[in-house]
Amino acid sequence: MGKLFAVTIAIIAILSAIPIVMNYWGPPPDISTHGFAIDEQMKATMWEAGIAFLSSQLILALFVWLHAGRDRSYKLKTFPGGAKGLVIAAFVLVGTEILALGVVGQKAWATVYFDPPDKDALTIQAQAGQFAYYFRYAGPDGKFGVPHPDKIDEGNQNFFGLDPENDVPARDDIVAGELAIPVNHPINLLLHSKDVGHSFYVRELRIQQDFVPGLDLAVHFTATKAGQYEIVCTQLCGLGHYNMKAYLTVLSEDDFQKWLKEKSAQ
């Protein structure tokens, strides 16, 4: 019985490792400038965790196989140093592994969160609300109008609560339901939640950032390939969460200017 258990452990461990080693369900191609570092970090994590996982499971299976069915009186060897030794060893091993991953991966994290955005980054404001995303561009004057939450009137398309009557910079602000950006141009995306927690996740960009109510957050990135990509909400926000998405459209610089003109005319 014990030997069967040992074999089962070994089989489950190996079967679980195969799809990851063979990269069956890999992420979609990366279209960002920082994505390579993140993908490398992911690979490093998988290797380290994978080796630790497989070796621990197979060693467990081996010990179960060797000692299954033995008499209760059989004295097993204990871990050198006893329980205390075991805890210290685990602490050192796992601690080193995680620290190593952190040190190796810090650059990938920093390029997204700690390095400031490019000086000529295009700033776009994203607002997440139950259950849609709306994106605001500053328009020809380069200035964002002041948003007034009490003036939000969604039925009249005033999603940001702008007051164009009294606030001149708000008059040319462009609001759209899709995020259009020029290719190979740094983008500074400001994130604001209208109500509850949401998240901004684009797989191809390797960006995932929560919208936290009350905080004004920002992520910056540069897209390197034109196309249409899905932005999905990955933070449960209510009954429409399953349907909450928008599209990221990466356009050539000319097409992007055309898109802006079209939107401001509407």
Next chain:
Amino acid sequence: MRAKQLLVMLMVLVVCPCLLFAGSVSGKVTYTGTPAKPKAIDMSKEPTCAKQHATPITTETVLTGANNALENVVVYISAGANDEGQVPPQAVTFEQKGCQYIPHVLVMHTNQELKVVNSDQTSHNIHPLAKTNREWNKSQPPGTPPISEKYEKAEFISVKCNVHPWMHGYFAVLNTSHFDISKGGGDFKLPNLPPGKYTVTAWHEDYGTQTADITISGSENKEVNFSFKAKAY
């Protein structure tokens, strides 16, 4: 012979005085100034609805017609009607189609049955923002039967969809069946009004409310026009 004719006339007069002595109110609703441009509605997050509109639909907050006509203005008798207890037996329908509310403004009598229909391939969650009446919202997946509800008190209720932020409409719940809603030409007509004093109210969702006091004697048609000041934004 003459006595018989007189008797028949008297009977007709007694039985249906309304037919002989019914007046009406009619007129035009217009605006002055320049209204704000309707804005295009972006439905990209709901492709099943987006593809139903070859060109994006625009906001219906202010709908105008030729010669400064103002549409979707509810004109009704707010005082003097005395038909509060006469609830029409048929239901009124509010349809969700192409992620749009049809009609944009739905008028109904208090306690009249309201049917909400979902004709789309996606779930809607209709949320009438009632303040005097009970506020409720109901989820309606595609293919489910119509929602049946009614409102007990007169109120103008803003309606939104919890799932689709751009969807917007109004319920005008009135204590009377003497109402009309202005369309392309801005015209309205309120027939079958017995002689008496009345207050006619015109309501527009953005430009506000105006009233006019009138007196109907005999079977005359009183002309009342309403002019609203447009807002630039």
